[in-house]
């Protein structure tokens with residue numbers, strides 16, 4: 001049986017049958033719009049990400065369940081980067097004729113599983129045949145108290161810079177795949193099925209532990225650059241303090257140029273934020289509470305620009321600034 005034999009409404013029904021209702025969703029899948037209640041006084045957060053076959057993923061490298069999870073997680077990561085709470089998810093699907101029903105079901109299962117994990121409910125979308133390749137467009141809406149919305153623009157001179165988790169793992173996996181090698185098994189999930197740091201973003205907002213916040217989708221250099229531009233300041237990052245996984249560290253010892261992947265590889269989906277030095281003990285406690293390393297990697301300075309400095313004080317110039325889909 002082919003996917004085409006279900007027809008558009010058959011596919012939508014196939015998805016709708018798996019989605020449970022929720023009190024805050026007045027109208028879900030099946031009407032012209034979804035209608036959602038927000039907690040009183042909260043502002044609406046909206047984010048969209050596109051995933052296009054051969055640009056963002058290759059079918060041969062991933063499985064459909066993981067792809068569905070990733071499509072959700074990369075959007076949730078943006079909600080996390082505002083300190084918000086995800087509520088609804090809207091799904092746009094461009095489906096190629098050669099996609100079989102089993103793969104479609106796995107993709108939807110991944111999307112629904114990840115949505116539930118992060119507290120978002122699928123509430124609408126659209127499907128269409130794609131002339132070539134699978135296309136996923138995910139929009140997540142969430143909410144936040146207006147005074148807790150964390151922007152990129154609040155960093156101040158003297159603030160320390162923090163990053164969650166480890167950097168470069170996803171980019172290392174991609175590098176191995178692109179060069180035809182088998183990536184280290186323990187890092188594969190970091191690329192194919194990343195975790196959004198939702199709880200961390202929310203705690204940073206509610207405990208007022210960040211002055212500016214962003215998620216790392218395009219690499220540390222590029223995304224820190226966004227904070228610096230928005231805040232009108234500069235930063236110094238100590239390369240020796242970058243948090244790296246044991247596997248990445250081993251690879252780096254053999255091939256020092258891999259440091260570029262930690263600085264500019266992209267798709268880390270960790271959070272990067274600035275905080276005044278007085279927040280350090282509370283951040284240490286939060287890291288312990290979440291079981292997630294929160295590492296100070298540098299500081300905000302008045303002079304514009306980003307300077308990544310090695311242990312000997314020498315500046316490290318990267319050839320790569322960040323991930324660019326158009327290059």
Ligand SMILES: [Mg+2]
Nearest residue numbers: 078081215217
């Ligand atoms: Mg983002």
